[in-house]
Amino acid sequence: MIVSVYTAISSWNSGRIMWPKMVQMTNLSVGYMLKKTLRSSFPSIYHALWRIKEFMRTGHFTKRWEHYYEANTGKSPWITDAIPELSNIQLPAHVDTILDVGCASGRSFIPFDRKLKLWGIDIVPYGRIKWVRPFSNLTYEQITVEKLTERFEREEIDLSHTFVFECGTLMYIGADYQNRFFNACQKRGCRNFMFLDYPPGTVGYEDEHLKISEDLFKKSDSSMNEKLKVYTLMESSRD
Numbered sequence: 001m002i003v004s005v006y007t008a009i010s011s012w013n014s015g016r017i018m019w020p021k022m023v024q025m026t027n028l029s030v031g032y033m034l035k036k037t038l039r040s041s042f043p044s045i046y047h048a049l050w051r052i053k054e055f056m057r058t059g060h061f062t063k064r065w066e067h068y069y070e071a072n073t074g075k076s077p078w079i080t081d082a083i084p085e086l087s088n089i090q091l092p093a094h095v096d097t098i099l100d101v102g103c104a105s106g107r108s109f110i111p112f113d114r115k116l117k118l119w120g121i122d123i124v125p126y127g128r129i130k131w132v133r134p135f136s137n138l139t140y141e142q143i144t145v146e147k148l149t150e151r152f153e154r155e156e157i158d159l160s161h162t163f164v165f166e167c168g169t170l171m172y173i174g175a176d177y178q179n180r181f182f183n184a185c186q187k188r189g190c191r192n193f194m195f196l197d198y199p200p201g202t203v204g205y206e207d208e209h210l211k212i213s214e215d216l217f218k219k220s221d222s223s224m225n226e227k228l229k230v231y232t233l234m235e236s237s238r239d
């Protein structure tokens with residue numbers, strides 16, 4: 001059904017089906033809603049369908065994130081480098097944990113190894129990840145941001161000493177869960193965030209960007225990529 005909705009929309013887009021305007025709009029919004037629901041509720045199925053769609057389009061299976069969690073230096077050497085924005089970060093002294101959602105091979109953890117508790121989550125099993133180094137104090141969970149959000153909403157987890165970080169992960173999540181994730185972290189006491197993501201309106205990332213209000217953060221350019229922005233909300237910057 002999803003494939004037929006997608007095919008209908010694609011055909012409409014290329015002008016092969018001349019449906020009345022009302023039907024066209026209904027098809028578009030149904031397709032959009034289906035896509036949105038599927039992506040937020042069943043990210044693994046969404047990812048699998050995305051790969052099938054890409055296979056039909058290109059004739060081969062595109063690897064979307066594998067090179068991130070396989071630390072594939074051949075394809076993208078920078079993927080194993082420390083994230084510059086984290087190298088000299090001044091965290092409040094009481095912060096004892098970094099939570100990286102969508103941590104892939106753990107490059108965000110490099111500056112904090114043996115200093116903080118490292119807590120990474122991603123959608124793949126632990127065994128699929130080639131860590132950029134053998135971290136000693138790492139807790140990894142195979143869980144989506146969406147499911148983690150629900151846990152934070154449900155359980156009284158103390159995040160007051162946790163620094164929440166993400167780089168290029170929230171962009172793949174719908175506005176509802178992005179906001180729920182951010183709100184749930186705050187509700188559990190988190191006061192220190194850094195998100196590296198694309199701002200709304202970035203060319204090439206029309207659907208994949210930060211969907212939490214930018215006004216809540218201090219915003220600066222990222223040295224990693226001219227389109228990427230660094231969104232920070234830190235205790236010290238508000239004191």
Ligand SMILES: C[S@@+](CC[C@H](N)C(=O)[O-])C[C@H]1O[C@@H](n2cnc3c(N)ncnc32)[C@H](O)[C@@H]1O
Nearest residue numbers: 043065068102103104122123144145167168169
């Ligand atoms: C563009 S990669 C960035 C990886 C890593 N943050 C980095 O900068 O090297 C996006 C990461 O988000 C993960 N991801 C995608 N959707 C996710 C979801 N719903 N929940 C948790 N992780 C997700 C992918 O598996 C992948 O590791």
